[in-house]
Amino acid sequence: MLTRLLTTKLHIPLPRPSLVPRPRLAARLAEGLARPVTLISAPPGSGKTTVVGEWRASESGRAYPLAWLALDEDDNDPPRWLTYVIAALETVVPGIGSAALDLFNTPVPPIPKDVLTVVLSRLEGVATPFALALDDYHVITNPAIHAAMTYFIEHLPPPMRLLILTRADPPLPLARLRVRGHLTELRSADLRFTLDEVAAFLEQAGLTLAPDDIEALEARTEGWAAGLQLAALSLQGQPEVDQFIRSFTGSDAYLVDYLAEEVLTRLPDDVQAFLLQTSVLNYLSAPLCDALTGRTDSHALLDQLTRANLFLIPMDPARRWFRYHRLFADLLRYRLAVTRPPSSAHLSQRLTQWFTASGLTSDTLRLALAGLDLAVVAQAVERSVGPGYAAEHSLLQWIEALPDAVIRADPALCLTHAWALVPVLQFQAAEARVSDAIAASDAEPQVVAEGQIVRAFIAQNTYQPRLAIERAQTALSLLGEEGLGWRSLAGLSLGMGYTLDGQLRSAIPVFEQAATWGQAAGQANIILHALRNLGLSLARSGRLREAVATYERALALTTTPSAGGYVVLVSLADIYYEWNELGRAADLLRRAADLSRQWGNWRQLAECHLSLAQILQAQGDTTPAAQYTVEAARLKEVHHLGWLSPYHDTLHIRLGDAATALRWAAAPECHIRAADPPEAGRALQQLMYARALLAQGRALEAAPFLSRIRGLAETDGRLDHVIAALLLEALAYHQVDETAPAVECLQQALTLAAPQGYVRLFVDQGLPMTDLLDMVKSNAASLREYRAHLRRLLPDGAEGTVTAGLGEATTTGLAGQTPPPLMVPLVEPLSERELEILFLVAEGASNRDIADRLVLALGTVKTHIHHIYGKLGVESRTQAIAQARARGLLDPSR
């Protein structure tokens, strides 16, 4: 779910006119841009942003493409952070983000690293230098973002520079950057005003002071920019300058308190009131200030305050948006809290209306948290979410920042909280919130219904299909006719419950209904999900043609390629594969693979490769098929994908030789035994196991197992599994020369499969299927034709071209291919310190040298080196360096 972008966050701060130029800093910054990363780390009010503004105003700075992003607390939500980073980069490298932003069109937020990979690949092509500045980086506290930033820094393309402005050093690999000479730093000592600069500054402000006074001011403010600016403001119009300076420099008081008092009390009362009232806003605009204060002249007042240098900073060239300097806002807020009670409910109401109309929901929340009416927040949160709201990290944070009593008293807020908790798997807490909601509303039907939908999703996520069905049904019975959005969501959860329970026949009409409701309610995400699930249910119950039509409908819905689109493409490819329309299936899969590559979704890409391998194998192209399989395995390895979908995991085994399947069946992780009862959720694995039994010649164990699997599939209406089981049963009987039952099973399979034109289920069985088909004497003409069609696709006699999935023919083929050596990923990554040491080792430094360079004890260095050996699996310095080179650990761009 994309938050609306606040473009004011992307405006480069404008250099302020009455500023004393400090060319030494602009020059340092300009020079510093020769290095990849520049860190400006200093307390608030030190002039960090101003330095950049000033450099921008210089000749070299003006031409330099600079992307700006002013971070705030909300940006701790990785999708939001990424969206803004991309939007900022888009201002200097147009078109860079479109592919990456597509990643967000999914119910599940993408992994930051995946998105950055896409962004980085787009940045590769940029030839001219450019910089991305991240202002207020200290507000970032989410480790996931620090990790993403580290990744970003390590893969920074050559022309790109990163500028980080922060109040505290960020947890990024600064030490490593320093060691490599990749970091420029401007710190508080650098930003401190020198005596000459203080003198120039005061002169600029129209103040003529004695050298002693200037020195005293410099000492008292310690060259702190904000302190100096406040001092200059206080001094202006001060009748007794000498006396003021004496009392100020003689006082120990926190100088912001001291000076602001001076500055504020000299302002007219209504301006003071305006400042205090508007201090609760993070971003100010004239209409917003009018709404908040009830004035009509905010525009003129804002203009006046800017010109008076009252820490009001314009954020866009058109001067529509402003913000107070953080330090000043903080001071004003504290004074507001001390001097005035929180605004009236009436005022909050007006503000909420304004915010709702403008879509600035997070700010509404922050407003409320800054001391306004808490009940207003509850309403705002309620309005900002609809049915099926995908949890947003920041939403959860905002809600949880509210006192428990406030949440508990508001049913809508309870439900929103519950919704936000489900995707982060906090089921108990979510259940508790549903109970709170019901209690707070006196069991109002709408609230109970919405609560039951939340509970249905929880039941489904905890594999309790019956419970999920029951809850979704309760919800549907309680929901009124008009709440179509909620009805479609309830329908979706009911259908998914049925699917999980194997009740395909019940699921189909429910998904259809959910799609219709979703359409009426304009819930694109729900329609897509409903159609995709409908297609799947239709395909599984053997209604392939209807499934294709449904998938096509879903594809038509996704105008931009989205993750939902990927799933539909793959499902559609499965059907064309079954129909032996291999070219068409391959085209669809290649489109799906392109999408996954574009988004950096490696699991999906690996799955596409396996499906493509299956197609190539079906076409008899064993070598490229093997390459795809190897590539899929590599992706799994490199990206630490523990599993693929059950379908693809079994496909992976089927693509191997007979021995692969036997190893899989014999492995301790494979908990399937021939005596097990059939399980709808594990039918694929159970069928796979039966195949493995057949490959071992254990037909007598396989046959009864298959018959039980088939029984359940028949009850559930899973036609594909019924046919697959029948075919394997036929092969089992054939293996023990029981011709009559073998032919009987095959006849049944043919009868079931003919109307929908299943092909690959038969043909993938290879040579044994040839023998079997030759034994069948078909009676009906249509069936005869169908049989003949299948027979033509099957290999003749002993040497066939079609490789069987798992028969005698498969012992050649893939087994002959030796996969290229894979770089096994490190079990545990090297720490920053270890990398630093490894770097020095590679430079030929001795342990003693390293200890001296890094100011460590010799013993500590030895311990580190010991750990490095362990992690790299080596025993000597030479081996360690070789390993590090091979892994690119010493690559200076890291």
Add this chain to the structure above:
Amino acid sequence: MDSMPIYAIRVKGRLDPRRAAWFDNLEIQPAPNGETLLYGPLVDQAALFGILVRIRDLGLKLVAVNTVEPFDA
């Protein structure tokens, strides 16, 4: 609440005692050398870090952070 650790945080400069609400109601006391002592119980480390961030964001200089043994009354 007697199990909560008591902290004594020293910062440079004198702070308006009315700011106490902004420091988790720690007591704000003037200290020698133009310093201010923020004194009182804090629930846990997270609360302590919250206070330290406040101090940073005001541009105040942190001098020392100590825990104090509560003495029995």
